[in-house]
Amino acid sequence: MTLYRDVGVVLRTYKLGEADRIIVFCTQNSGKVRAVAKGVRKTKSKFGSRLEVGSHVLLQLYEGRGDLDIVNQAELVETGVELRSDLTRMGRVASMLEAVDGVIQEGQANPAMYEMLVGGLRAVAKWDTALVTPAFFFRLLEAEGVGLQVEGCAVCGETDELVSIDMDQGGLRCTQHREGMAISPQAVLILQLILGGRVATALALPAGPAIFEVEHLASKMLERHLDRRLRSLHVFDHT
Amino acid sequence: MDLVVLAASSGVEMADYEQSIQELIDAFGRLPGIGPKSAQRITFHLLKSDKAESERLVSAVSSAVHKIRYCEVCFNFAESERCAICRDENRDPHLLCVVEEPRDVVAIERTREFRGRYHVLGGAIDHLQGVGPDQLKIRELLIRAAEEGITEVILCTNPNIEGEATALYLKRVLDIPGLTVSRIASGLPVGGDLEYADELTLGRAIEGRRTLEQ
Ligand SMILES: [Zn+2]
Ligand SMILES: [Zn+2]
Numbered sequence: 001m002t003l004y005r006d007v008g009v010v011l012r013t014y015k016l017g018e019a020d021r022i023i024v025f026c027t028q029n030s031g032k033v034r035a036v037a038k039g040v041r042k043t044k045s046k047f048g049s050r051l052e053v054g055s056h057v058l059l060q061l062y063e064g065r066g067d068l069d070i071v072n073q074a075e076l077v078e079t080g081v082e083l084r085s086d087l088t089r090m091g092r093v094a095s096m097l098e099a100v101d102g103v104i105q106e107g108q109a110n111p112a113m114y115e116m117l118v119g120g121l122r123a124v125a126k127w128d129t130a131l132v133t134p135a136f137f138f139r140l141l142e143a144e145g146v147g148l149q150v151e152g153c154a155v156c157g158e159t160d161e162l163v164s165i166d167m168d169q170g171g172l173r174c175t176q177h178r179e180g181m182a183i184s185p186q187a188v189l190i191l192q193l194i195l196g197g198r199v200a201t202a203l204a205l206p207a208g209p210a211i212f213e214v215e216h217l218a219s220k221m222l223e224r225h226l227d228r229r230l231r232s233l234h235v236f237d238h239t
Numbered sequence: 240m241d242l243v244v245l246a247a248s249s250g251v252e253m254a255d256y257e258q259s260i261q262e263l264i265d266a267f268g269r270l271p272g273i274g275p276k277s278a279q280r281i282t283f284h285l286l287k288s289d290k291a292e293s294e295r296l297v298s299a300v301s302s303a304v305h306k307i308r309y310c311e312v313c314f315n316f317a318e319s320e321r322c323a324i325c326r327d328e329n330r331d332p333h334l335l336c337v338v339e340e341p342r343d344v345v346a347i348e349r350t351r352e353f354r355g356r357y358h359v360l361g362g363a364i365d366h367l368q369g370v371g372p373d374q375l376k377i378r379e380l381l382i383r384a385a386e387e388g389i390t391e392v393i394l395c396t397n398p399n400i401e402g403e404a405t406a407l408y409l410k411r412v413l414d415i416p417g418l419t420v421s422r423i424a425s426g427l428p429v430g431g432d433l434e435y436a437d438e439l440t441l442g443r444a445i446e447g448r449r450t451l452e453q
Contacts, residue, residue, distance in 0.1 A: 012367050018272045044428045048437025052400045053367060076438050084400065084439075087407040094366030231369030238373045 001070075002063040006030055007077060009117050010055045011101040015041070023051050023071060025059070026100050026117055031108040035061055035069035050074045054083055054093045056118060067106065082125045089124050092133050094232035095219075096120045099140055102226040112143060127203040131211050134218030135194045135202060141218075142195075146170065146225050150191045153177055162188050167221055181217070186210035191217075260286070312383070314359040314376050316341045324348075324356055331355045333390040337380065337409065339363050339397060347395065355393075358383060363401035364408055370401075372408060384415055391419040398425040 008027035016022050019041045025033045040047045050057055051074055060073035083089050100117050104110050120136040138148065147170055152159040154171025162172040166180035172188060173179050183191075187210040193202035194214075205211065219233050256264070260282060268278035285293050309315070310322035317323070324330060324344070334355025338344055344357050360375040384392060394409055396402035406422050413420050426444035427436055436444070 044431055046435055049399070049439040050437050054400065079438050079442070081439065081442070084403055085407075087404055087411070090400065090404050090407075091366055098367055232366035235364065235366050235369060235371035237371065239371065 003060060003072065004063060005058070005060050006033070007056075007058050008033065008114065009097070009100075009121065010051055010053050010057065011097045012053055013051065019045075021051070022068065024101065025057075026104055026110075026114055027059070028111050028114040029109055031110045031113075032101075032104045032106045033061070033069060034067060034106065035064070035071045037071040037074075047071070047074055050076055053097060054080060054090075054121065056080065056121065078121075080121065080125070083121070089128075091232060091235065092124045092130075093121060095133055095230055096124070096136050098230050098232045099137060099222055099226075102228075102230075103140065103144055113140075116140065116143065123203065129203050129205070129207065129211070130215050131190070131194075131203055131205070134215045135199050137218040137222045138191075138194055141221060141225060144225060146221070148191070148195060148221070150188070150195050165217065167224065183217070184210055184213060187213040187217070190214045310359075313357045314361060314379070315344050315357055329354075333388060334393070335383070335387075335389045335391070336393045336395050338395045339402065339405070343395065353393075355391075360396070360405065363396055363405040365401045366404070372412075375405075377409070377412070380409070381412060384413055384418060389418065391421065393421050393423060395423045398423070 006025075006027040006029050008025035011024045011026050011032070013024070014022040016036060019039050021037050021040045023035050023037050023040075025035065027033050037047055037051050039045045040051055049055070051071065055074075056077040058075040058077055059071065062070040062072055064070055083093050096117060100113060104113050116136070116139060120132070123132045123136070141148070148165075149171030152172070153162060153174035153176075154166065154169055155177040156174060158174040158176070161175050162185075163175050163182060164173045164178045164180050165171070165183045166173055168180070172183070172191075186208065190202050190205065190210055191214060193199070219230065223229055223233075263285075264275075264278045264282045267273055267281050268275050270278075273281070285296070306318050307316050308318075310317035310325055311320050312325045313322060315322045315324065317325075319326075331354050334353075335358055336347060336353055336355055337358045337360060338347065339360055339362055341359055344359065347353050347357075358376065358380050360377065360380070362370055362375055364370060364372060364375070383389065392409075392413055394406040396405045396409075410420050410422075424443075424447050425440065426447055427433065427440060433441070
């Protein structure tokens, strides 16, 4: 069996048999990798907590014969302690992982997606704002070729009084060409910051209803692109 | 035709088993941790062994399936409305241990360290599987905490991401005056070597250190 190394983030895990798990990684060099971690559910497993969802790990894997590899060693690159002690942050991390799981492919290197995810996880740890998730979603959508025209009206280019957003055509609309969902001026500003490369400025904004608006919009757009609901976004819907 | 379909779905190579044999192999194959090969082995073991032994298995399965239900109070497995632990009057009624599954009750009971009662959630909050608080027995827990004169709730969910998420959520909603909420400690497994511990476990163990009595 061939042994290879890579670095990756655990996207999700599935129980397998009595004490094993199938671990799905977003790796730097091999795209999505699915591998078995033997005995990982035992309290004395050599893997310990290293292969839990969201873990950023340096990996040594055996190439399997089928589509499942075998995890031989895993070392933490970052501990991510702050991500485990906060329920809200856990939710933000989960939706990033779920989104990436929805777009990356097995056997297809995607180092940009890996970098983006690692950056996203660091942003969750660093900034305590609900905007980290939509900012990540918009970047991911952009990487997927789903752009959003936010500098002016998608029809006439008008930059003042942008009042709605048309997700089908992918752009903001002025009062005259109003189409799609209504949007507040504050939310327009946030979109322009995020998509205009000034993410840090956006993340530093105080909490407010416009952030909620942008969050909703980004989730809608991503769910539409993936053509399914993101489970992690709706876990606390009824509470 | 049926045989072909059954054989394909169980992953066993096409074989000319009698239908009842194939059905039994399939039934065993659906159990956790049992692959198609083991399912075949168990089936043939049963068919070859003495009939009385198989009858005992049949009646054990049937009586468990018919008698066992969930305790109305704590949602542990029970043979009547309340489980043996909820009925036991020697148990401390002020102390409540919250676990994910009935098998966790068994694990804690084996320690003989805990004299309170239990509350079984039936799982854990899992963002990626879409399991939220309303799919767990959390509303029932809040009612118990408010009505049963409980003074301490010990959160014994698994020390993994889902168990931590559940504990963090419960800590938030169990904000009741006079109620202490504690979390089971995490640390090093007894009998293991320090150098094999992962960073998180070792970090937690140092954080949760205790002073040695003189
Ligand atoms: Zn216009
Ligand atoms: Zn009970």
